Amino acid sequence: MHKYLETGKIVTTHGLKGEVRIQPWSDTPADFCKFKRLFSADGSIKYNIVRSREAGNMVIAKIEGVDTIEAAKLLKDRILCVDRADIPLPEGTYFVADLLGIEVRDESGGKIGVVGDVFNTGANDVYEICSECGKKYYIPAIPSVVLHVDIEAGVMTIHPMEGLFD
DSSP, X not given: OOSEEEEEEEEEEETTTXXXXXXXXXXXXXXXXXXXXXXXXXXXXXXXXXXXXXETTEEEEXXXXXXXXXXXXXXXXXXXXXXXXXXXXXXXXXXXXXHTTOEEEETTOOEEEEEEEEEEOSSSEEEEEEOTTSOEEEEEOSTTTEEEEETTTTEEEEOOOTTTTO
């Protein structure tokens, strides 16, 4: 597991006093605005967020020490990460980054494939399962289908819905 999780990208500057416009990759811009410290992907650079606000589907943020448009321009296209320790997860929820690539098995232990992607449909997430033969299956991330997830072991156990693999 990675210590830092990608959470957004600085896409441009905003105004003349060093603010930046960020494309958030969190569930909502409001969720992104809760972060008070962000990092580079390797954690070598820390960005303290002085203030942030929603702007449609984007976030406008003021980063400590970035006080001019010239300084803000140097940050364009930077990927921003959050320390996973700063985001406590409720039981039964997972970071998408931790789900990608884990093995998916049925209740009897038979390998079905690996998680290739995660989509949010509004009602619930949907997991894309990629089989070894190249087929893709889509399962709802609901308790009656996803029986167990062991991130440490890299295994998800599911109860396939009738007709899913036909």
